[in-house]
Amino acid sequence: MKDSYCEITEYIEKLAELSCNNNNIKPEMYSEHSVKRGLRDLDGKGVVTGLTEISSITSRRVLPDGTEESCDGVLCYRGYNIKDLVNGFMADNRFGFEETVYLLLFSELPTKEQLAEFKLALADYRSLPTSFVRDMILKAPGKDMMNILSRSVLVLYAYDDNADDISIPNVLRQSLFLISVLPLLAVYSYQSFQHYHNGKSLFIHMPHPELSTAENILRLLREDSKYSALEAKMLDLALVLHAEHGGGNNSTFTTHVVTSSGTDTYSSVAAALGSLKGPRHGGANVKVVRMFDDMIANIDIKNEDAIRDYLRKLLDKEAFDKAGLIYGMGHAVYSKSDPRADVLMKCARDLSIENGYEEEYKLYETVARIAPEIIAEKRKIYKGVSANVDFYSGLVYRMLRLPYELYTPIFAISRIAGWSAHRIEEIQCAGKIIRPAYVNVKEPHEYIPMDKR
Numbered sequence: 191m192k193d194s195y196c197e198i199t200e201y202i203e204k205l206a207e208l209s210c211n212n213n214n215i216k217p218e219m220y221s222e223h224s225v226k227r228g229l230r231d232l233d234g235k236g237v238v239t240g241l242t243e244i245s246s247i248t249s250r251r252v253l254p255d256g257t258e259e260s261c262d263g264v265l266c267y268r269g270y271n272i273k274d275l276v277n278g279f280m281a282d283n284r285f286g287f288e289e290t291v292y293l294l295l296f297s298e299l300p301t302k303e304q305l306a307e308f309k310l311a312l313a314d315y316r317s318l319p320t321s322f323v324r325d326m327i328l329k330a331p332g333k334d335m336m337n338i339l340s341r342s343v344l345v346l347y348a349y350d351d352n353a354d355d356i357s358i359p360n361v362l363r364q365s366l367f368l369i370s371v372l373p374l375l376a377v378y379s380y381q382s383f384q385h386y387h388n389g390k391s392l393f394i395h396m397p398h399p400e401l402s403t404a405e406n407i408l409r410l411l412r413e414d415s416k417y418s419a420l421e422a423k424m425l426d427l428a429l430v431l432h433a434e435h436g437g438g439n440n441s442t443f444t445t446h447v448v449t450s451s452g453t454d455t456y457s458s459v460a461a462a463l464g465s466l467k468g469p470r471h472g473g474a475n476v477k478v479v480r481m482f483d484d485m486i487a488n489i490d491i492k493n494e495d496a497i498r499d500y501l502r503k504l505l506d507k508e509a510f511d512k513a514g515l516i517y518g519m520g521h522a523v524y525s526k527s528d529p530r531a532d533v534l535m536k537c538a539r540d541l542s543i544e545n546g547y548e549e550e551y552k553l554y555e556t557v558a559r560i561a562p563e564i565i566a567e568k569r570k571i572y573k574g575v576s577a578n579v580d581f582y583s584g585l586v587y588r589m590l591r592l593p594y595e596l597y598t599p600i601f602a603i604s605r606i607a608g609w610s611a612h613r614i615e616e617i618q619c620a621g622k623i624i625r626p627a628y629v630n631v632k633e634p635h636e637y638i639p640m641d642k643r
Contacts, residue, residue, distance in 0.1 A: 365610035434608030475584035518581030
């Protein structure tokens with residue numbers, strides 16, 4: 191009886207059938223009423239819902255005759271091309287995530303002194319309240335790290351004496367705190383899950399103030415706290431590439447919507463985490479890795495014809511999860527190329543050599559090359575298709591020996607930088623609650639008294 195709330199009973203099945211039968215909205219009605227479903231027009235372009243200075247995406251260019259054509263994707267943070275930012279910190283052999291957070295929040299690249307001071311501030315905030323890990327994570331372990339992250343962030347509200355103050359200085363303080371502690375919450379939640387649900391040994395490492403975010407994640411996650419310099423640099427790169435993406439992505443738009451209501455920072459971040467958890471948003475790289483696992487288990491991956499046949503079966507819903515998708519291929523905005531995938535692909539090669547994944551890396555390269563051809567054969571597409579960032583991030587996380595359960599939380603650890611910048615921008619510039627219109631297509635009904643129903 192005590193578990194009845196977990197069961198789908200016959201009564202619930204009946205109610206669900208009633209709900210489905212009474213939904214009369216048909217796909218063609220969206221066009222009839224000029225509704226931009228998913229806030230996208232018929233060509234797949236996003237409907238403009240706001241202004242931002244934080245980042246921009248370019249995937250098409252206008253020709254002299256006024257027509258448009260696809261071009262290589264460009265992603266800029268605060269006007270700086272992401273490839274230039276990456277080349278800058280990698281040329282200096284330093285970590286880039288903290289610098290990227292500074293840029294996104296303050297709209298300028300930090301000087302050496304400013305960056306050092308900012309890193310110290312993040313290190314100072316990288317500590318959870320006394321007994322928080324014991325009481326909120328170890329005593330209530332969960333199987334989904336994203337839900338535990340959301341719960342933990344909401345509980346942190348109770349530890350903040352000025353939780354509801356939405357002045358910019360206070361929101362910035364809260365943002366820096368959450369940016370700093372999200373890696374701890376994610377890794378500790380995973381360790382708790384491993385111990386209480388999988389029977390593994392429990393170990394909790396403390397972060398080191400002099401280490402970067404990427405280094406601390408690997409230090410906290412691994413029992414011996416050991417990692418190579420290349421591993422830390424690759425994780426840092428992944429964090430940089432996932433930190434922000436144009437403002438129109440689902441979780442960032444969620445941040446704008448929730449922030450516009452005037453709510454607190456903790457509620458805003460928890461809402462964004464809920465959005466990112468969805469497999470259509472933050473969980474795609476897990477699907478990519480599992481798809482490749484299935485491919486390796488079922489075909490000769492050195493035979494290109496076998497790979498082509500497998501990809502066709504994916505699209506025909508005859509392989510893997512039978513969803514009709516080649517995961518990691520295509521993007522809502524990019525067509526010719528995803529700049530984040532370009533950067534990650536080139537850097538992942540070195541990691542594949544160091545960690546013994548050369549054969550798997552070659553398989554990814556092959557699929558990235560031939561999948562667009564197969565998709566073009568099988569589908570009517572309005573724009574080009576190329577590998578997206580999830581295609582290679584899953585491989586990078588696999589090579590870093592990161593568990594599946596942390597793939598999406600690591601995305602959150604990175605993207606909270608962008609969420610924080612957008613929350614502050616919304617508070618500063620908008621001033622109105624976001625309230626889009628919906629068209630009601632239900633005919634009016636006369637009320638029916640109970641004894642006549």
